[in-house]
Amino acid sequence: MSDEVFHDVAYKAKDHKDLLSGIDEFLDQVTVLPPGEWDPSIRIEPPKSVPSQEKRKMPSMPNGTPPLLEPAQEGHVAGPELQRTGRLFGGLVRDVKRKVPWYLSDFRDALSLQCVASFLFLYCACMSPVITFGGLLGEATDDNISAIESLIGASMTGLVYSLFSGQPLTILGSTGPVLVFEKILYKICIQYGLSYLSLRSCIGLWTSVLCLGLVATDASSLVCYITRFTEEAFASLICLIFIYESLEKLVHLGKKYPINMNLQIDQLKNLSCVCVPPMNLSNETFLPSSENNVSVDTTQLSGYDPGNMTIWENATVSECLKSHGKFVGTGCMTHYPYVPDVLFWSVILFFATFFLSTFFKNFKTLHYFPTKVRSSISDFAVFLAILCMISIDYALGIPSPKLHVPNVFKPTRDDRSWLVNPVGSNPWWTVLAAIFPSLICTILIFMDQQITAVIINRKEHKLKKGCGYHLDLFWVAVMLGICSIMGLPWFVAATVLSISHVNSLKVESECSAPGEQPKFLGILEQRFTGFMIFLLMGCSVFLTKALQFIPMPVLYGVFLYMGVSSLKGIQFFDRLKLFAMPAKHQPDFIYLRHVPLRKVHLFTLIQLLCLALLWAIKTTRAAIVFPMMVLALVFVRKLMDRCFSKRELSWLDDLIPESKKKKIEDEQRKQEEEQQAAKRMLEVAEVGTVQVPLEGGNILKIPVRSIKYSSEDPSVINISEEMAKTAVWRALSGNAANAHIVPDVQKESASDACSV
Structure with missing residues (x-):
């Protein structure tokens, strides 16, 4: 030197x-x-x-x-998959021709241990949101659509999508705006005395037709206007929501299993908690069970007698809850008997799952064990963390809240079937009136699906088999219509689950020189993982005895891990760190070579303001207009041309990966x-x-x-x-x-x- x-x-x-x-x-x-x-x-x-x-x-x-x-072209240039053909379904035909030659290799390339690790991880990660979404939907619609419908709908839609879509790396799931739409629609039906499932079926069919119209006119080519500014704001919002909701669910456990702050050791022998009948007692008091989504009555209590208090006092916790009973005594908390250690143990399970998953994922960078062992542990990181925490939870025997899966293959309500009449008891004009709400629903489905597809198809993922925006939307539209006829929830591309799926399938160089970082080679592009995820999800009805050992805090920890890991690689968060970083310690980001730091901060502040606005809308009752606000980001980005030069925007908002930009400039x-x-x-x-x-x-x-x-x-x-x-x-x-x-x-x- x-x-x-x-x-x-x-x-x-x-x-x-x-x-x-x-x-x-x-x-x-x-x-x-x-x-x-x-x-x-x-x-x-x-x-x-x-x-x-x-x-x-x-x-x-x-x-x-x-x-x-020849200088490499910079800027966002639409590829052949986003160019208009000028023919009906021309883009769809191109997508099919592009994907057919790769179809057999989509299954041959799945012959890897990494694919097994991926679908085991994503299966556990997808199960809980689907069941939770079904439970929330059941509360909002009086069990017209609940957990079992959500489970079957997700499995059926996911299987078809993973087999025939243009980008099988995308994972379908439920979204918040869809839930808000369902709540508003159910309230309108109750207010005007309409059949909820029939009107929902009409709206779903019209939405399916409109989405097919977008496919026919190559409307998916409009996603070329979705730049890094929009997609990073959308992806950041979904990641932050995953992190926030995982912590929120953990806090909610504190309400169900609170800490007894008034506990006195001298009074331990005097603690008691008994079940008493409700104020308005009758021979048939129905209460929907939160565990298996069925309704039972008080006559299920053995030896039931409304005047016999002994029967109520000897009832189990589940029997008391099913019969509208109340818990009374010094050993009772708000709504449940006091169970010690559950909350603290849930917190331990939550954070231990997150840190253990992170540790196992980074295990391949350690110096212990052979390379193949380290790589295998890294591939199975989340699944190993889940197994470890389940084993410890089972060994200690603390009654932590567990995952409950419906075990009966039939509709939640007895007064409905698996097929819904689009007219039913509603007037005939409701079929035509359903067009107007279907317009909002179409925008919702289109924006959620295509923005997630743009994120998955980023150039830095080095995908070799191409994508298929038109083909993806086609199958989403077809399955949306089928789910509407069967009275099942609607499913669309889930951003965080899809990003986690891609991250779990990353391929790096196996050998490298000492001190040299492994090179990213690409993604295992195949259909096996998505197919197995939703196949196992459909079979979960028959696996309830095994799934009931999974603690819910462990799944919440997996949600936290997915949210945090999905933030990596988002340029927006790299630019946020620059606010508190001296210039001499700033990394060699390509945009810092060409754009003044004050302009970088201004661009970041505008994006942060848009993100805060999206968060405010997403977490309120106005969430139904969320897709329109995401669409508005495209126009905000257009207005930024007045504040930034084209050269500055080409470095800050370009879709070319930063590593490639550096290589081009060098x-x-x-x-x-x-x-x-x-x-x-x-x-x-x-x-x-x-x-x-x-x-x-x-x-x-x-x-x-x-x-x-x-x-x-x-x-x-x-x-x-x-x-x-x-x-x-x-x-x-x-x-x-x-x-x-x-x-x-x-x-x-x-x-x-x-x-x-």
């Missing part, structure tokens, strides 16, 4: 090739004593003057000017340096001589053409080496103090590596 040239090369090197080139150049220039015995009496006198190192900084060049490489800089070096060498060639000043004041002029060059490569001439071979140069080498080129090119002398 004491060598000036190699010191600069080492600090400016972009990859190992630059570093190796610097080492080779140093070894070429350094004076090395040959091996052998050394006579101490022999002394090497220091040179009279140290040769200039400037010539070593010049890159080697062949004769003439090298041809200029290549362009290298080309410019080579062009300048070639220009200087051509100037020397035009003058025709190299002048060498002698001690006596005389000047030796050597014609450049008289310098011999190596016959190995006649296109390359190294002036310094060839001059050193001439007899004239050897005769004058002891007298010459230094050498320089003619005055007009004196400032930029040719290097040892430069060539004409």
Whole structure:
């Protein structure tokens, strides 16, 4: 590192090739004593003057000017999958033709242990949201659609989508705006005395038809206007919601299993909690069970007698809850008997699952065990964390809340079937009136589906099999219509689940040089993982005995892990860190090379403001207009042209991956340096001589053409080496103090590596 040239090369090197080139150049220039015995009496006198190192900084060049490489196109240019065809279903036909050649490989490429780890992780991650969404939907619709319908709908839609879609890496799930839409629709039906399932079926069918119309007209090509600004705001919002809701569910457990703050050790023997009948007692008091979504009555109590208090006092907790009973006593909390340690144990399970998943995921970077073992542990990170926490929970025996899966394959309500009449008991005009709410629903489905698809199809994922925006929307529309006829929930692309799916299938180089980071090679593009996730989900009705051992806090910890891990790689959060980071410690982000820091902060603040607005809408009753607000971000981005130049926006909001941008810029800089070096060498060639000043004041002029060059490569001439071979140069080498080129090119002398 004491060598000036190699010191600069080492600090400016972009990859190992630059570093190796610097080492080779140093070894070429350094004076090395040959091996052998050394006579101490022999002394090497220091040179009279140290040769200039400037010539070593010049890159080697062949004769003439090298041809200029075509600069890589920057900016967002729509690929063939987003170009309008001008024909009905032209984009859909193109997507099918693009995906058919890859169909068999979509299953052959799944022959990997990493795919098994991926679908086991995503199965556990998808189960809880589907069942929770079904439970919330059951509360909002009086059990017209509940957990079992949600489970079957997710399984059926996911299987079809994973087999025939254009991008099988996308995972379908439930969304918040859909739930808000269902709540509003049910209230309207109750208010006007309409059949909820029939009207919902009409709206779903119209939405399906409108989505098919968007497919026919190649409307998916409009996603080319969704830039990094919009997609990062949307993805950040969904990730933050996952993190927030996982913590919120943990806090909610504190209400169901509170801490007894008034507990006194001396009064432990006096604690009691008994079940008492409700105020308005009748022989048939129905209460929907929160565990298995069925309704039971008080006559289920063995030996039931409304006037017999002993029966109520001896009832179990589940029997008391099913019969509208209440818990009374010093050992009772708000609505349930006091159960010690549950809340604290749930907190431990929650954070232990998150940290254990993170630790296992980073296990491949450790120095223990062989490479294959480390890679396998990293691939099965989340699944291993879930197994560990389930085992510990089972061993300790603390009654933590568990996952409850419906165990009966039939509709939740007995007064409905698996097929819904679109008209039913409603007036005929409701079929036509359903067009208006279906417009809102269509925008909701289109925006959720396509923004997630844009995020999954990012260039930095290095997908090789192409995508299919039109084909994806086609199957979402078809399954939406089928689910409407069957009275099942609607499902669309889920952002965080899809990002987690892609992250779990990343492929990196297996071997690398010591100290070198593994290279990202791409994604395992296949259909097996999505197919198995939703196949197991459909079979979960028959796996209730095994699934009942999974603690809910463990699944909440998985949600937290997915939300946090999905934030990695989002440029918006990298720019947020710059607010508290001194300039000298800022990373070498490509946009910091070309955009002033104040403009970067302004761009980040605008994006942060839009994110806060989306959060405010998403978490309120106005969530139904959320897709329209996401669409409004496209227009906000258009207005930003007034505050930023096109050049600044091309660096801050471009869809080209940052790593690729850096590579392009480094290549362009290298080309410019080579062009300048070639220009200087051509100037020397035009003058025709190299002048060498002698001690006596005389000047030796050597014609450049008289310098011999190596016959190995006649296109390359190294002036310094060839001059050193001439007899004239050897005769004058002891007298010459230094050498320089003619005055007009004196400032930029040719290097040892430069060539004409």
